[in-house]
Amino acid sequence: AQRVTQPEKLLSVFKGAPVELKCNYSYSGSPELFWYVQYSRQRLQLLLRHISRESIKGFTADLNKGETSFHLKKPFAQEEDSAMYYCALYEKGAQKLVFGQGTRLTINP
């Protein structure tokens, strides 16, 4: 079965420190991966897509097929980055997103 694993439920770092939110996946084909973010009292929204290789709000994520990982990184955390972060895999056959359990990121001042 396709699976997305986010090993850390909680992650706390200080402002200005680097951040890395881990995501590992299992998928038999060529994966399509996403990071979604949910700020307090806001809806779940797309942060970035691996296919576009973009940087959004200073975050980047690189697909590592050898390690089956798609970790989210930011070199200098800001307080407004505090949120829930979900890694998601697009399951092509079923045409659906499969989500990890999420990581709550807290940036301390």
Place this chain on the structure above:
Amino acid sequence: EAGVVQSPRYKIIEKKQPVAFWCNPISGHNTLYWYRQNLGQGPELLIRYENEEAVDDSQLPKDRFSAERLKGVDSTLKIQPAELGDSAVYLCASSSRLLSSSNYGYTFGSGTRLTVV
């Protein structure tokens, strides 16, 4: 653009009572999804519609859950009767065939937080 609109935002009901959630997707989005998000978990798909047709309802507990998408636009998700374990956030999302979901993901609504007491 209002985005994906869901109502109500919150609902508290007693167990064994019925409840319904409503979703209005983004105009022109032919694909609509209902996800359930239990506390401390990521969202899990309940049902997917392509226009008015439910093309994947394999994860929908059909003994008590039902959904419809008349005219291929708005959708309603119903639980009857509700159980304590149904307490969760119910999310609606939509996507467009023109924008491949595998490339662009979905747009989610704000969700309905259901509490069954």
